[in-house]
Amino acid sequence: MRWVKLEDIQRFSPEKMVKASLLETDRFFLDLYCFEPGQSQKPHSHADSDKVYVVCEGEGRFRVGKEERDLGAASAILAPAGVEHGVVNRGPGRLVLLVFMAPKPRH
Numbered sequence: 001m002r003w004v005k006l007e008d009i010q011r012f013s014p015e016k017m018v019k020a021s022l023l024e025t026d027r028f029f030l031d032l033y034c035f036e037p038g039q040s041q042k043p044h045s046h047a048d049s050d051k052v053y054v055v056c057e058g059e060g061r062f063r064v065g066k067e068e069r070d071l072g073a074a075s076a077i078l079a080p081a082g083v084e085h086g087v088v089n090r091g092p093g094r095l096v097l098l099v100f101m102a103p104k105p106r107h
Contacts, residue, residue, distance in 0.1 A: 006056065010096060012036055019099075028102035035060070035089035035096075043086035051079040051101045053087065058095035061088045 004022045009032050011018045017039045023030040033041070035058070043063060053062060059072040064085045071077060079085035089095035 006032060006096075006098075010034055012094060017041060022098075024104070027104055028100065029104050031099045031101075032056075033087075033097040033099050034094065035087075036094060037089055037092055039095075040088040041086050043084045045079075045082055045084045046101070046105055048081055049101050049103055049105050050081050051085065051099065053077050053079070054098040054100070056096040056098055058089065058093050059091045060095045060097070061090050063087070 002023060006022075009020045009022060011020055012034050014036060018034045020032045020034070021029065022032055054076045055071050055073050057073055059070060061068055061070050062077050062085070064077060064079045065083045069077065070090075087095075087097070
């Protein structure tokens with residue numbers, strides 16, 4: 001069994017958002033994304049993979065397709081395969097997200 005404690009994995013950098021791998025198989029991954037205020041994940045898409053963002057801490061502005069929405073802790077949003085998506089931490093505090101993607105992209 002593999003388990004992780006989120007507070008042990010959280011890392012922040014003044015230069016850019018930090019991604020930390022939590023759990024992974026050949027079929028999916030679960031990461032922790034940590035944003036300082038003002039940091040973002042540029043809009044992008046994944047042709048064959050769905051992505052779910054779950055807000056653990058803070059508040060972010062999420063864009064999926066042409067829609068934008070501000071979400072806070074205990075909220076989740078889906079970015080379906082092929083749809084452009086991104087996130088910005090516009091708030092004064094840190095933003096921490098759980099990010100689940102399946103199927104796992106092949107690079």
